[in-house]
Amino acid sequence: MRFVFAIAAFVAAAVLIGLGIAQRTVFLEPDTRSLDVTVDSAAADYVVIEPAALSAQPGKQALTIAGDGTVYLAYGRSSDVLAWIGEEPYISVGYDAEAEELTDEVIEPGAESDDGAAAGGSDGSDGTAATETPAPAEPAPTATPEATAEAGTEPATPAVSPSGSDLWLDEQTADGRLATTIDVPEGISVLVASGSEDPVPDRVAIAWPIENSTPWVGPLLTAGTLLFLVGVGLVISGIVNHRRSRGPRRNLPKGSRGKLPNAPKPGRRQAQLTSGRRSSGGRRAMVAGVALIPALALSACSADYWPSFEGMPGDATATPTPTPTPTPTATAGGVEAEEETTEVEPAVTVSQMERIMSRISTAAAKADAELNTAVAAERFAGPALQARQANYQIRTTLPDHAAPAAIPAAPLEITLPQQSKAGVWPRTVLEVVQNGEDPTVAPTALVLVQESPRENYKIFYVSSLVPDADPPEVAPASIGAPLVTPDSKLLLLPPSQVAPAFADILNIGAQSAYAAQFDLEGMELDDALSAAGRKAEIEGANPTVTATITAAATDDPVIALATNDAGALVSATVTRTEAVRPNDGGTTGFQDGSPAEALSGFTEQSAKGVQSTREVLLLFYVPPVGSSDPVRLLGWSESLVAASEVP
Incomplete structure (x- = not known):
C-alpha cells in the first residue's frame, strides 16, 4: 500500500x-504593453503626447520616437508646452480608452469646436489651454511656417526649434530614432519636434511595464x-518493510515440508552485470532526486x-494617496471663495533651475570673456544687463579693468520660484547661489524673470550677500511664494517705497525720516554707499573741486516675493550720481586711465565739471506690518553705468 x-x-x-x-x-x-501611432508629419511641425496617452497604463513610460531626420523630445508641464506652441497648429496624440489605442488629431489653437470650447485632444484632456494660453510676447528668431497660396510652390520655412527652452524638465535629441524611458506624473506632456529643417517625426510608440x-x-x-x-x-x-516481511519465520508447526524447486543460478558474469546495473541505477535515481x-x-x-499580502484590506501600513488641495482665492471682502479657486504652481522645479543656472553661468562666462553684449542680452535684462554693457565698454579701452562678478552655477542654496497660474507670464525666481569653486566668495543673489513662454529666464537683479546676511525662512521650491504687489500695505514699508527710502538714507544718513525703519548698523554704510563719506573723500583728495552726491530710486520695476513670516524679499535699484565741479574758476576732468574716462570718452578738462552715475542693485528683507524688526539690507552690488561732462 x-x-x-x-x-x-x-x-x-x-x-x-x-x-x-x-x-x-x-x-x-508579457512584461510590457505597447501602443503606437503614425501621424501625418506634413500636418504640423510639433507633436504633443498628452497626459492621458502617457498614463494609459500605470508605470514608467518607454517612449520610442522615429522619423526621417532629427528627432527632438522634451517634456514639461502641459500648460507650459501649450504656451510655448502658442497659436501654431500641432498634432495631439491622445488615448481612446474604449478602443484601447493611441489617437492623433491636428489641433488648431483658437479654432472653436461645436460647443464653443477650444479644440482639444481626443484623450479628454483640457483643450481650452490652447486658446487661453497667450502667444509669445515677442517673435522668435526664426519665423514659423506660413501657408502659401499654392501648396508646394515655395520651400517650407523651418519651424522654430524648442531646443534649449527653460520650460522643459528635460530634453533629448537623436538622429532618426530616439528611445528613452521617463516617469512623469499627471499634468506632464511630451513635445516632439525635429529641431531642424527635417519634418516632424511621424512614428510614436509608448510601452509600459506590466505586472x-x-x-x-x-x-x-x-x-x-x-x-x-x-x-x-x-x-x-x-x-524496508518488504524486506522485513521476507525474513525467517519461527514457531511454525512441525511437519513435512514440500521441497521447493531451486531457481537456476546465474553465471558469475551475469550476476556481476545485474548487481552493478541495479546499484548504479539506484545511485543515479537518488542523485537526481537529491539534486x-x-x-x-x-x-x-x-x-x-x-504571494504578496501588502496592501490587503485591513493593512495598517498602507499609505493613502494624497489629494491635491486647490489654493483658495481671497475675494474683495477677504472671504475665501472655494468655487472660484485657481490652482497655482511654482514657476520652476529645483532640477529645472539647476539646468537653467548651468546655462546662464556658461553664457555669462562667454559674454564676459568675449565682451559680447549680444550674448549677455540672452541671459541678462534691465539693470543687470546695463551694468554688464557698461563694463564691456570700459574693458574695450581698459583691458585690465575688473570683469563683472562671475555667475556661479552651483550649489543652489535658496530657490524661491513665484507661484504662478498656468499660461500666465511673466514669471519670477529668486535664487541664491554659492560659488562652488571658492567658498570664501560671498553667495550671489539673483532675481530672474521670464517674460514670455518662448523667452528664457534672464537675470534682472544680481547682488552679493553681505556678511552674516541671515535671510528669512522662505517656502520650499516645491511650493513657491506669491509676488507681493508694489503698493502692499501689509509690510513695514510698501515695496515701492523701499528704494526711495533707502536713497534718502544714502543722501542724509541717520537724519532721514526712514532711518528708524532700517537696520543702519547692519548695513555698514561706508564710503562705498554713504553720500557724506564719498563727498569727503573726493573733496579731501582735491580741495579745488566741489562734489555733489545724489542718490535716487530708479524706474526699474520693484520685485518682491513673500517670506514665511508674511514679510517680503524686495529687489530694487538706486543710482548714485557724483558731480564734481571746480570751485576756483578753473577746470576739472576725469582722471587719466579711469573707468569713467573710458566709459564717457571725455578726455578733456571742463569748466563745468564732470559727472558719473553708479547703479546699486539692492536686496532687502522687509518685515510684515506691526513687526518690531527693521528693514535689513541682505545684499548689494555697484557698477559704473554712465559718465559725461556736466551739462
Whole structure:
C-alpha cells in the first residue's frame, strides 16, 4: 500500500512542479504593453503626447520616437508646452480608452469646436489651454511656417526649434530614432519636434511595464518538492518493510515440508552485470532526486514567485494617496471663495533651475570673456544687463579693468520660484547661489524673470550677500511664494517705497525720516554707499573741486516675493550720481586711465565739471506690518553705468 501512496505522491509532485514551471514558461504573460501611432508629419511641425496617452497604463513610460531626420523630445508641464506652441497648429496624440489605442488629431489653437470650447485632444484632456494660453510676447528668431497660396510652390520655412527652452524638465535629441524611458506624473506632456529643417517625426510608440509576477510558482514548486520527498520516504519505508516481511519465520508447526524447486543460478558474469546495473541505477535515481530538491528550492526564491499580502484590506501600513488641495482665492471682502479657486504652481522645479543656472553661468562666462553684449542680452535684462554693457565698454579701452562678478552655477542654496497660474507670464525666481569653486566668495543673489513662454529666464537683479546676511525662512521650491504687489500695505514699508527710502538714507544718513525703519548698523554704510563719506573723500583728495552726491530710486520695476513670516524679499535699484565741479574758476576732468574716462570718452578738462552715475542693485528683507524688526539690507552690488561732462 505504501508503494501505491508513493506513486500517487510522485504523480502529484510531477503535476505541481510542472504547473509551477509552466507558469514561468508557456503561461507567462508579457512584461510590457505597447501602443503606437503614425501621424501625418506634413500636418504640423510639433507633436504633443498628452497626459492621458502617457498614463494609459500605470508605470514608467518607454517612449520610442522615429522619423526621417532629427528627432527632438522634451517634456514639461502641459500648460507650459501649450504656451510655448502658442497659436501654431500641432498634432495631439491622445488615448481612446474604449478602443484601447493611441489617437492623433491636428489641433488648431483658437479654432472653436461645436460647443464653443477650444479644440482639444481626443484623450479628454483640457483643450481650452490652447486658446487661453497667450502667444509669445515677442517673435522668435526664426519665423514659423506660413501657408502659401499654392501648396508646394515655395520651400517650407523651418519651424522654430524648442531646443534649449527653460520650460522643459528635460530634453533629448537623436538622429532618426530616439528611445528613452521617463516617469512623469499627471499634468506632464511630451513635445516632439525635429529641431531642424527635417519634418516632424511621424512614428510614436509608448510601452509600459506590466505586472507579470507568478505568485503561485513558489508554493507549487515547494508543495511538489515536499510531495516528492514524501514519495521517496514512502518508497524507502515500503522497501524496508518488504524486506522485513521476507525474513525467517519461527514457531511454525512441525511437519513435512514440500521441497521447493531451486531457481537456476546465474553465471558469475551475469550476476556481476545485474548487481552493478541495479546499484548504479539506484545511485543515479537518488542523485537526481537529491539534486532536484535544491534546484527547485532555489528556483522559488524570487519575490515574484510568492504571494504578496501588502496592501490587503485591513493593512495598517498602507499609505493613502494624497489629494491635491486647490489654493483658495481671497475675494474683495477677504472671504475665501472655494468655487472660484485657481490652482497655482511654482514657476520652476529645483532640477529645472539647476539646468537653467548651468546655462546662464556658461553664457555669462562667454559674454564676459568675449565682451559680447549680444550674448549677455540672452541671459541678462534691465539693470543687470546695463551694468554688464557698461563694463564691456570700459574693458574695450581698459583691458585690465575688473570683469563683472562671475555667475556661479552651483550649489543652489535658496530657490524661491513665484507661484504662478498656468499660461500666465511673466514669471519670477529668486535664487541664491554659492560659488562652488571658492567658498570664501560671498553667495550671489539673483532675481530672474521670464517674460514670455518662448523667452528664457534672464537675470534682472544680481547682488552679493553681505556678511552674516541671515535671510528669512522662505517656502520650499516645491511650493513657491506669491509676488507681493508694489503698493502692499501689509509690510513695514510698501515695496515701492523701499528704494526711495533707502536713497534718502544714502543722501542724509541717520537724519532721514526712514532711518528708524532700517537696520543702519547692519548695513555698514561706508564710503562705498554713504553720500557724506564719498563727498569727503573726493573733496579731501582735491580741495579745488566741489562734489555733489545724489542718490535716487530708479524706474526699474520693484520685485518682491513673500517670506514665511508674511514679510517680503524686495529687489530694487538706486543710482548714485557724483558731480564734481571746480570751485576756483578753473577746470576739472576725469582722471587719466579711469573707468569713467573710458566709459564717457571725455578726455578733456571742463569748466563745468564732470559727472558719473553708479547703479546699486539692492536686496532687502522687509518685515510684515506691526513687526518690531527693521528693514535689513541682505545684499548689494555697484557698477559704473554712465559718465559725461556736466551739462
